Amino acid sequence: xxxxxxxxxxxxxxxxxxxxxxxxxxxxxxxxxxxxxxxxxxxxxxxxxxxxxxxx
Numbered sequence: 001x002x003x004x005x006x007x008x009x010x011x012x013x014x015x016x017x018x019x020x021x022x023x024x025x026x027x028x029x030x031x032x033x034x035x036x037x038x039x040x041x042x043x044x045x046x047x048x049x050x051x052x053x054x055x056x
Contacts, residue, residue, distance in 0.1 A: 004030070005026055005027045005030035005031075006026055006030070008030040008033055008034055009021060009026050009029050009030045009033065012029075012033045
């Protein structure tokens with residue numbers, strides 16, 4: 001079974017079309033990708049709630 005790091009890296013590589021990380025850097029790439037994804041979603045949710053509370 002593949003590790004979570006490999007699954008996240010492979011999914012992002014195929015979804016976005018970036019180059020594959022260097023050998024041994026898969027875990028670091030997966031952490032970076034996951035952090036970027038979580039912060040993007042949190043920012044979008046935060047902006048949604050900000051707009052909902054201030055304009056409705």
